[in-house]
Amino acid sequence: MEPAKRYDIGDAARYLDVAPSTLRYWESEGLVRTERNPENDYRQYSLHSLIDASEIAFYRKLGVSVKELKGYHDLTIEALDDTLERTATDLARRIAELDSMKLQLEKQQELNAIAKDLAEHGARFSAPAVTQLRALDYRMPEIWQLLVSEPWRYGILIEAAHPETIVEALADTDLPDASPLWKKTPDAAHRPCLECLLRVSLDASESTASSLFEEARRQGIRPSRLVGSYLLSATEPSGGQRYDYYRAWIIGESRT
Structure with a gap:
């Protein structure tokens, strides 16, 4: 009968998808x-040693700490089942957190796309999406x-009338203690409104509101106010200054 094959630490680390230094650390902690x-x-590893180490690698990928795994080899079937149940509960929580993060990431990608589109194509007639x-x-x-x-x-x-004054607000929320500032009227689709990209300095000392109001006037709109919601913060390619960007709408009273 041929002697059982042994694997060096490089092969073992590759099969387990970990660094050789990780295997050395696990060994020093009594896990492998x-x-x-x-x-x-x-160092050399038998096939059984690799299978044993693969279970440690599995639990580490699930987030079980090295401290918790130190008693792994002493667990009974019942104790192992308890460990698996706790790990499953923690994994479900982490999956829920990742799902929430994924939704927020997709939302931010959507906002970035809006900012890029407005920056590329400029202002356009559109009813406010903010209500x-x-x-x-x-x-x-x-x-x-x-x-x-x-x-x-x-x-x-x-x-x-006061383009230098920026009033902070909450967009599309129903917090009962927040006082109303502006509400989209039923005839908004028939009023002249210009959708645009507003840029505001991080200290809110300057913005492009005045130039956007002027653009509205050039397009035949008598502007009354600008409403907007935050998109992102980014650095300008020319000049290197960082700004907050808003999806904004110039609300017109009538065409001039």
Whole structure:
């Protein structure tokens, strides 16, 4: 009968999809057992050792800590079942978190696409997608969680008579304590509105609101105000200054 094959640490690490240093660390912590080649004292792994190490690699990928795995080899079937159940519960929680992160990522990709399209094609006639703006009161604790998880809910309102004044707002939220600032009227589809990309400096000391109001006037709109919702923050390719970008609509009173 031929002697059982042994694998060196490089082969073992490749089969397990881990670094050789990881295998050495697991061995030092008692998680993996190895043999030594009598000719050169190099580590070598039997097939059984690889199978045993594969279980450690599996649990580590699931997020089970090295500290928790130190007693792995002493677990009974019942204890192992308890460990698997706890790991399954934790994995379900992590999957839910990843699903939520994926949705937020897809939303941000959508917002980036809107910003790129508006930057490339410029202003266009379009009814506002934002339906209402409410006053942003930083004393309201619930707004922090809202804006951290859904930053596109951060809105702004700028009156055409005062383009230098930016009023912070909450876009399309129903927080009961937030005072209404603006609401989309039923006849919005028939009013002259210009969709555009608004750029605001990070300290809100300057914006492109004045030039956007002028553009609206050139297109025959008598602007009353600008409403918008946050898209993203990015650095300009020329000049290197960073700005906040908003999907905005110039609301017109009538055509001039």
